[in-house]
Structure formats: structure tokens, C-alpha cells
Amino acid sequence: MAPRRTALFEQHGAAGGRLVDFAGWEMPQQYSSVKAEQRAVREGAGLFDVSHMGRFEVAGEGAASFLQTVVTNDVSRLEPNRSQYNLLCQEDGGILDDLVVYRTQRRWLVVVNASNREQDANWLKERAPAAVHLVDRSEELALLALQGPLAQEKLPAEGVDLDAIPYFGSAEGMVAGIRMLISRTGYTGEDGFELFAPAESVAEVWNALLERGAQPCGLACRDVCRLEAGLRLYGNDMDRTVNPYEAGLGWTVKLEKGEFIGRSALAAVKTRGPKRRTVGLRAGPRTIPRHGAQLTRAQEPIGEVTSGTHSFWLDAGIGLGLVRPDCAQPGSRLNFQSRGAEASAEVTPLPFYRGSAGKPPRNRAAETVTSDSTSK
Amino acid sequence: MAQRYYTETHEWIDLEGDIATIGITDFAQAQLGDVVFLELPPTGKALAKGDAFGVVESVKAASDLYAPVAGTVVEVNEALTDSPESVNQDPYGAGWLMRVRVEGDVGSGLLDEAGYKAVSEQAR
Structure with missing residues (x-):
């Protein structure tokens, strides 16, 4: 095609x-x-x-209460002209997509990943009550x-x-x-x-x-x-086999809001604790943890790199990894293979770099906003 | 004037006498994206044709480099340690990788400009 x-x-x-x-x-x-x-x-x-990216309008009587039953965050808290980061989960708590729900003066819009457009549209249409319509505005x-x-x-x-x-x-x-x-x-x-x-x-x-x-x-x-900025990418850092607590996105899951798809599975994960955790990985200036690379500690496999690149801004290889919970402590050193040799990365608090997002206007200039965990 | 050859693995070779200057092509650098660092062999290293002689790592991926000719490394481009972006900005000039004293027959299996153009267009 x-x-x-x-x-x-x-x-x-x-x-x-x-x-x-x-x-x-x-x-x-x-x-x-x-x-x-x-x-x-x-x-x-x-x-x-x-x-x-996919842009869908959720229209019709009951659009908001329908959204509330399919996403993890509490849509009822959204005032007009506000938006909210959200997850779409399946029954077992695995993540189907991450999305932003926008409430405008008159409408509800959701913006989803390009790779999941058709999947999400079908998932939502199949579950929407008769009065709610999903209109593709893309x-x-x-x-x-x-x-x-x-x-x-x-x-x-x-x-x-x-x-x-x-x-x-x-x-x-x-x-x-x-x-x-x-x-x-x-x-x-x-x-x-x-x-x-x-x-x-x-x-x-x-x-x-x-x-x-x-x-x-x-x-x-x-x-x-x-x-x-420590932001997850669907398909790399999360997919259907990863739940929100493993992805470090538990803050988007509002168990107390009422019934929604995946709620009971997610409540169980929250109670027993996730089996893996997402961590920031910071390597040296000449090695890059790459997507799919195995992470080890003392020669023992403990997880894998889900995203990685070279940060020009920090002059370091940086990445995200899904690891055993006992290896997720900031400051721990984990190993990975880089160009045929063993390299190491330090588990680092996220984000690697705190930019101007969410800052009041007078504090948006780049040079004033390095976070504690980063050095330039 | 040096004679320029290309390989199917997107290296270029400028041959002057028995000294071959080697780099990666403009097509290769565009495919790689921003080059972040390179691993190049020490001078004096003997290479057989087709040997993996180094690695170029870009924002996208680490890729092996293959020796397009047999010979001994006589010089590597040390400036790339501090400015690997030269490989992107000037792949046939400041972005050269190494110089090799060639042994044996050079021309076999190498492409001329028209031959390489056909290869890279197919890869596009």
C-alpha cells in the first residue's frame, strides 16, 4: 500500500x-x-x-460518560478548554494506546498514535453506546x-x-x-x-x-x-504486554472514578506491585542503549532497553528500560551491549531534561531550567 | 587527479597512486542521520577486503563499515572525534574516514559513479 x-x-x-x-x-x-x-x-x-496522528471527535449524548468507561484517567475532572493525558487499556490492563483527551467548549476530541488509528477507532466504535458516535476528523x-x-x-x-x-x-x-x-x-x-x-x-x-x-x-x-523529557513512546516503551504501573504511568489510572475497562486487573497490579518498572538510563557520551538491548546486572538478565538515543543536549546516551523492580533504584548501574562490548548505564530519575513545559511565562527561557538530575 | 570508486555497501574510495582515501557516501550519511561517533582502526592495522574495519553510530543505529580494498591503514581522520557531524556535512571532503596503502588489485568489485548511482537509487 x-x-x-x-x-x-x-x-x-x-x-x-x-x-x-x-x-x-x-x-x-x-x-x-x-x-x-x-x-x-x-x-x-x-x-x-x-x-x-489520529484525531477523533466523540460526539453525541453521553460522550463524556462513554469516554470515562474506556480510558484510565478521570475525564469528569476535565473542564471545558482543558485536556488530559490518558491511556486506553484492555481488560487485562495491557496498554492499547496512550492518547490526549481534549474537551473544548462544545466537543470532545481524542488524539491517538498514528500506528493505532484503526485499532483505536474500532475498539471505541465497538464499545460505544448507540447515541455516541466516533467521527474521524483526521x-x-x-x-x-x-x-x-x-x-x-x-x-x-x-x-x-x-x-x-x-x-x-x-x-x-x-x-x-x-x-x-x-x-x-x-x-x-x-x-x-x-x-x-x-x-x-x-x-x-x-x-x-x-x-x-x-x-x-x-x-x-x-x-x-x-x-x-522522559515521555514514553507507544510501541517502544509500552504495548499490550505492559500495564500502566510498569510504564510508570500509574498517575493516569484513577481506580476510584468508577468502572472502566481494565479496572479490576489494574487494581490487582496496584495491590501486589508491578513485576517490572520503567527506568531512565544514562550512559556515557560514546555509547547508546538501543531499543531491544538486554539489560544485565552481574551478568544476570534483568530487563531490556525500550528506547534509546544519543542526547546532543546532555552529550550522553540516554534511554528507557523495563527492569526488575529491585534494579530500579536511581544510582544503580546496569549493563548493556554496545557495538560488541559491554557498556554501562546509571538508573536516572526522569526526566533527563526539564524544559519550559508547564512553566509560567517568565521562566520559560532555556538556560534557567536544568533539573537537579541533569548536568550540561 | 584521484580516481573515485564506490561500493555496494555505500563507501567511496579515492585512489591516488597506492593510497586510497575512504569515506561513506552522501546517500549513506543521509540514511544514517546525524552521526554521533565513529570507531576507526588504529594506523598500521592490516585489512582484508570486506573486513569490518569500524563502526559509525548515528542517532538511528550503529552500522559496521567494510573495507572496500585490502591494505594497511596509514591515517585515520582524528578530527571526527570532536566533529563527527563532518560525515554528514561534507561526506566526500572533511568527513573522510581513513587512508589505506592498497595491496593487490583495487578495481575488482568496485563501482564507478554510474554503477553506484544505480545501486543507491534502487536502495532508496
Whole structure:
């Protein structure tokens, strides 16, 4: 099957993007270099096309109470113009997807991973009561992410007070003269916005943001940024065989909210404790823990690397691993194979790097926000 | 003027007399993405044609490098330790990897520019 293209396919080519197949989509891997793009996200503003992700509207009478029965977090706590990180679990507590639920003034939207679009749509449709409809808005709504400490400065917004949008908040407004939902969310650890722009005019928005100095950024940069920020990637760090407590995402599971799919299995996991834990791994500057690599302690296998890359920002190999609980203590050293030799990594608190995300405006400048656990 | 050859494993060779300068092609660096570091052999090391002589590690993956010719390593590009990005930015210039004093027949199994273009287009 030919890979699918987003509404910005022409723009990616024009900006020098090198396109790769990602979950059935022809997406930019990088434009200039990962290092340069990442620097833009950490110090300025990077612009990502994330239109490959699925955007569904959950419509109809009872949409909110239906969502409450399929996701792990407590949707009833969501006020209009707020959004919430969430998990979709199967009956045994295994994670089907991670997603963000957005409540706007009038609608409920969910944004899911590209690789799980069809699966999630089917899962939700099969379980929705007759009055609730899942409407796929992915074709008509493009999705851009403008990320970085200068994101707000670079966003030509009108008719909306951006300062009044909190982290995980949203509002309707005009960007480059086009009306859209503007959400202060992202996947990089930096402050920034996700823009739900009409697909037919998203190219104008993209061009306007580039003109204001946003750097186009590809999937490779996105992966480095999310990993430095300690954010999980579905398919790497979690899948159906991993439950939220193992993934370190127990904070998204609200057992007390009432019945939802996976609740009893998750309650049991919470009581007995997870069999594995997700840890941050920090290696030396010349070794990279890679996805799938076995982790050992004293020659004994104790888990595996689920994600890994080189962090230019920290000049270190960094990764996430799923390990035996007794090996999850920060400061423990674990071993892995790197280029045929044994290398070691230290179990490190997450995130590796604390960016401007969630910070009040005056504290968003990059140089003021290194966390205790990182050194530059 | 050096004569340039290519391999199916995306190395290039500039041959001048019996000294071959070796690097990876523009296609290879683009596929790898940002190069993070390289492991290169010590000078004096004898290589047989096809030997894995080093590793290039990028943000995406670690990839073995294969000797396109037999010979002895006479020089490695030490500057890459501090600036591995030269492999991305200037793969045929500042991003060269090593120089080898060639032994035996060089040309067999190597590709000219047109031959390599066909190979890399097929891989695309």
C-alpha cells in the first residue's frame, strides 16, 4: 500500500525534508540535522507536522460518560478548554494506546498514535453506546506542534489571549488569519502549542510560522526531545504486554472514578506491585542503549532497553528500560551491549531534561531550567 | 587527479597512486542521520577486503563499515572525534574516514559513479 501523505507534503519537500515511511505515512525524518533542529526546540521554536496522528471527535449524548468507561484517567475532572493525558487499556490492563483527551467548549476530541488509528477507532466504535458516535476528523483537521521556549513569541495569534491558556489548556483563536483550536500541549518537554488547523489552509499556517523563524523539525528530533523529557513512546516503551504501573504511568489510572475497562486487573497490579518498572538510563557520551538491548546486572538478565538515543543536549546516551523492580533504584548501574562490548548505564530519575513545559511565562527561557538530575 | 570508486555497501574510495582515501557516501550519511561517533582502526592495522574495519553510530543505529580494498591503514581522520557531524556535512571532503596503502588489485568489485548511482537509487 502506498504510504499516506499529510496536507503538508509539498511543504516538507520545499523545506528540504527527507521523507521516510512511518506507520504507513510518508513523514519528514529530518530537514537540516537532528542536532540543529533540537537546538531550535530547546532554545527557540521548532515546528512539527504531526498530522499523521489520529484525531477523533466523540460526539453525541453521553460522550463524556462513554469516554470515562474506556480510558484510565478521570475525564469528569476535565473542564471545558482543558485536556488530559490518558491511556486506553484492555481488560487485562495491557496498554492499547496512550492518547490526549481534549474537551473544548462544545466537543470532545481524542488524539491517538498514528500506528493505532484503526485499532483505536474500532475498539471505541465497538464499545460505544448507540447515541455516541466516533467521527474521524483526521482528514479535515491537520495538526501542527510549535514547540520551544519562544513558541508563544513566534505564534501569530489573534482574538485569543495566549497567556490565559494554561499548560494542558486550549482556546479557539486565529493564527495567520485562520480560525482553529490552540492547545498548550506537546511532546518535547518544552512549552508550546498544538494547532488543530483546517487541512485546506494548514499550508498558510505552516508558511507563516516559518516566516516568523520557527525551524521545521522532523520525527528524529521529536524522538530525541521526547526521550530527554522522559515521555514514553507507544510501541517502544509500552504495548499490550505492559500495564500502566510498569510504564510508570500509574498517575493516569484513577481506580476510584468508577468502572472502566481494565479496572479490576489494574487494581490487582496496584495491590501486589508491578513485576517490572520503567527506568531512565544514562550512559556515557560514546555509547547508546538501543531499543531491544538486554539489560544485565552481574551478568544476570534483568530487563531490556525500550528506547534509546544519543542526547546532543546532555552529550550522553540516554534511554528507557523495563527492569526488575529491585534494579530500579536511581544510582544503580546496569549493563548493556554496545557495538560488541559491554557498556554501562546509571538508573536516572526522569526526566533527563526539564524544559519550559508547564512553566509560567517568565521562566520559560532555556538556560534557567536544568533539573537537579541533569548536568550540561 | 584521484580516481573515485564506490561500493555496494555505500563507501567511496579515492585512489591516488597506492593510497586510497575512504569515506561513506552522501546517500549513506543521509540514511544514517546525524552521526554521533565513529570507531576507526588504529594506523598500521592490516585489512582484508570486506573486513569490518569500524563502526559509525548515528542517532538511528550503529552500522559496521567494510573495507572496500585490502591494505594497511596509514591515517585515520582524528578530527571526527570532536566533529563527527563532518560525515554528514561534507561526506566526500572533511568527513573522510581513513587512508589505506592498497595491496593487490583495487578495481575488482568496485563501482564507478554510474554503477553506484544505480545501486543507491534502487536502495532508496
